[in-house]
Amino acid sequence: MSFMKLTATTAAIALTATTSFARDNVQVAGSSTVLPYAAIVAEVFGENFDYPTPVVESGGSSAGLKRFCEGVGANTIDIANASRAIRPTEVEVCAANGVTDIIEVRIGYDGIVFASDINGNSFEFTPEDWYKALANEHFIDGELVANTFETWDQVNPDFPAQPIQAFIPGTKHGTREVFEEKVILAGCEEGGFFQAMLDAGVDEDTAEGKCMAIRTDGRSVDIDGDYTETLARIEADTNGIGVFGLSFYENNTDKLQVATMNGIVPTTESIAAAEYPVSRPLYFYIKAAHIEVIPGLKDYAEFFVSDDIAGPDGPLAEYGLVSDPELLKVQETVSNEIVMGSGS
Amino acid sequence: MKTSLLASDARTKKRNAAEARFKAYGLSAIVVAMLALAILLTSVLTNGLSSFQQTFIALPVELSAERVDKQGNRDPAEMAKTTTIGYAPLLRDAIVAEVERQGLTTEMSDKDLGDMISKEAAATVRNRVLANPDLVGETVTFDLLAAGRIDGYFKGRVTLESAALDGNTSPEALMIAQELADAGVIETKFNWNFFTAPDASVQRPEAAGLGVAILGSLYMMLVVLFLALPIGVASSIYLEEFAPKNRITDIIEVNISNLAAVPSIVYGILGLAIFINFMEFNQSSPLVGGLVLTLMTLPTIIISTRAALKSVPPSIRDAALGVGASKMQSVFHHVLPLAAPGILTGTIIGLAQALGETAPLLLIGMVAFVREYPAAYTPEAGLFGEASTALPVQVFNWTQRSDPAFVERASGAIITLLVFLLIMNAVAIYLRRRFERRW
Structure with a gap:
């Protein structure tokens, strides 16, 4: 048979x-x-x-x-x-x-928050910081050059000299799209990099694509699993900064500390009032x-x-x-x- | 040169040393393997044993008529309009009264005190009231689940330090809980619900149980047993005893061995395409899960059955044929009974493998939040057609939840799964030892 x-x-x-x-x-x-x-x-x-x-x-x-x-x-x-x-x-x-x-x-x-180990450094981010830290290529003097930043103090002198290690949602998650648009692209635009590319003759779609391309040299890790996996990665590597949903963070406040964005602490109130920028x-x-x-x-x-x-x-x-x-x-x-x- | 037989020469020494070295390698390999097992078991047991205990609050609840039965007709259909959300204030008042009765003072708000009781408790009370409307107006003492964080405190998972950082509880709540426990109101006891209750949402880790998962796994094992065993045994007997040895049977043989090594997720894809999309069986149903696992287990059963049949010496067959038995008689009267222990062992090991399998179930929708106990048969959904989960899938599910209390639940589920596997494998070994004949 x-x-x-x-x-x-x-x-x-x-x-x-x-x-x-x-x-x-x-x-x-x-x-x-x-x-x-x-x-x-x-x-x-x-x-x-x-x-x-x-x-x-x-x-x-x-x-x-x-x-x-x-x-x-x-x-x-x-x-x-x-x-x-x-x-x-x-x-x-x-x-x-x-x-x-x-x-x-x-x-x-739902708010998207950036959180790190509770005993580590605290951060006050702007979208521009994230763009600088995670973009695949930077637009410098009319040319695209590979992102060479290794530590956060290279991104912004106010930050501690902590190695850049980000855990971001993988591409199958809807959260990734929001992260790219509301943080990375927003940072690219706020920092004037987007405009600089347009001025240099790059067409809009290409410039947007270049803005949102995330570096793949291991400084940013895609997490295809759930937030529990991101949390486990941060517990293993305390330099890591992870992207979480607000609700997940609120259930794990004894392990995580949250970073502010544009000086706003993410809470249900600040998101409802549209003060905290990263929500969807x-x-x-x-x-x-x-x-x-x-x-x-x-x-x-x-x-x-x-x-x-x-x-x-x-x-x-x-x-x-x-x-x-x-x-x-x-x-x-x-x-x-x-x-x-x-x-x- | 004279050499003594008693003194070993250089070459013997070298050979002995090589043997000693080999033994040491073997021993260290075993030690490493045992160490890995010990680490796994320790981590699972330390995390999970506490899930077999649960914290309860014995609370007298005043079931006031204006809250529970607004019409006052004691009609369950009307009373069902009061949802569990409407029952929550009842429980909050009850715990506030209990704290006062115990003479405890606290600065906590009534709402925070109410949050010490599980959200599941409202459903417990509501179901009792709806089942027995005569309770309305009386004060009834219920054994209610404590909230996950309070439960965690009595199990050592939550401490006063972690509670200070935690938005979902506070050190004050834990201290009140400790005083209530000293007064005998809060008690931690064996958690039968863990084996019988269905899954619960992230807000009620304390209520989550394995009931649906155990039932789903049982149904799937039944499907696998009743399909894989007869099909597997029939095909191996035919291949081993009756089929001519030619190219076609060789190809089939190679294919069966090959199928045994196919990653199980492939069977999930196959199951989704054939059983759900083409044959339109229900998603998430133990029937589809069982069918997929049957396909996965078949090669294992065929291979072990053929090995068992092969190990029966040809002299038995020859003797049977020699006294005039037909080929079929020789197989069914003599070969099969002798091969039975081997077949049984292979089947049980195949079942154990199927019980622990998660990957194919991901694709057929069994990784889901299911709270209804699946019925074995309903006219609408057919045999084993109602949605359910399975034990390994429940572990997978719980490890993804945001509330840390689910880590304990997941480890508890792993322990339960391991116990089932241990029992199955022990039975297989026992059967082999007891009935196997060697020639």
Whole structure:
């Protein structure tokens, strides 16, 4: 019996065992940043409603949206969590696979903080410092030269002579995109490097790309795992400075100290007031075609954005989510099932 | 030159020294291996043994009717409208009253005192009230979970120094907890919930348990056992006893050995493509997990079964054929019973390997937050069709959580997994020792 036959037999036996493929629980996948929030909501939802507790998977925003866009049906997920907005290319993939009606729900904001070992040096960063420290190439005197900075005092004389060692999220994380845009690119622009490149005749896209290129000589390490891995790296190398979500930092304040950005300490208040510059909205996307089919899907979404949960005094805020000031509008989007691109 | 037989000459000495050296190398290799094992076990045990203990607060809670049953009809359907969020103030008042009753003074706010109780406690109380509406209006003493940081204090994970830096607790809270413990209100006892309770979110590490994961692993092992054993044994008997020895069987043989070495994640990709996308089985279900693990375990079982069949001497077959048995009779009456211990051992080792496997489960959606106990059969989801997790996946999940209390849980799960593996391997060794025949 060949292996193919074996597989076929196995499949045949299994097929007779399972006759129907309906699903009565909500299935969620996506961003590992949104996962803790989604799990908290799922838990309270399961406790208080007659529906089964939704199943929440992690795996990253891009992976989640990819699975979300695979099609419509009980074997695809109902909700994708994302720590960034869905991209037009992803909407196209979705549409090509029949996922046309997508409801975008913004649940609030998450701060991205820079933290280091609690017993180490403390830092007061500006985006420009990070650009100088981590850019792959610097634009000096009309030429791109490789970044040779080894210690933080070379970046900014106010900093201690601590070796540059950064642990930043890997490219599959939505956090990486925010880090590149709100810190590295912002630093490039604030420091005048972007303008200098434009003045030297570089076109805008290339200049932006050069600004956001991160050095690959080991001074900056991509972390593809979760924040726990970043924390473990910092515990092993106390010179390391890691990129964390605010909520993760707030749960580990006995091991980490947070750096300020432009002189602002990241807190839920300073992020809500838009004083702390590095924050991003968190989303989840609902497959509208599943609302009629999967029991509890709409109730879960409405419960998620209700004042009790996502409001400023709810459990999500307590865990570190910055409550959305326009929560009322979000609640209307969910209850009226307003899909993306419908103009309202 | 005369040499004594008793005095060893230079060459003998050299040979003896080489032997002594080799023994030393072997011994040091064993020591290194044992040391690695000892380090692993010590780190897991020191981190994880405390997860088998849990801190509880015995709290008299006044279930006032205006909070719990606003309509006053004692109708569970109406009372269900009061969510666990509505029950939280009840518990906060209860602990504030308890602190006063014990004659303790504190500068902590009522809210901070309330945070000493786990968020899970509200659900415990609510479920009890909904199950028995007659409790409304009475004061009932509940054994409630203490919050993760308080639990950590009694296990030595949280100290007064770390609490001073911690935004989620304070040294005052720990001191109150210590005084309540001295008064007998707070107690640390054996944590059965760790084996029965489902997973919990980051805000309630104290409530997280392995119930769903153990159930999911059990279902998957059943699927593997009932598919891999018959398929594996049937194909090995055919290949070993009946199949002609030609090019095709050679190719199959090479392929089976090759499959045994394929990285397990490949089976996960295969499972996602075939079982979920093509055959449309439920994601995250133990059925799909079991099927993927079956594919992974099959080569192991086939190889060990064939080895067991090969080790039965040809004289047994010849004797059976000689007294007039058919080929099939010789195999099923004589060869198979003699090979059974070897087959069983191979199967158990294959199962143990499947039990500890994580990688293929990543791709079929079993690395998930699941709180509902999966039913073995439901008309909607079919056999083993409900979402679940598995033991190794639960370890993976917990190590990613931000609350440090989950490190303890993850280590506890590793200990549980190791105990299961130890039992399975011990049974395999016992069966081999007990029933194996050597020729």
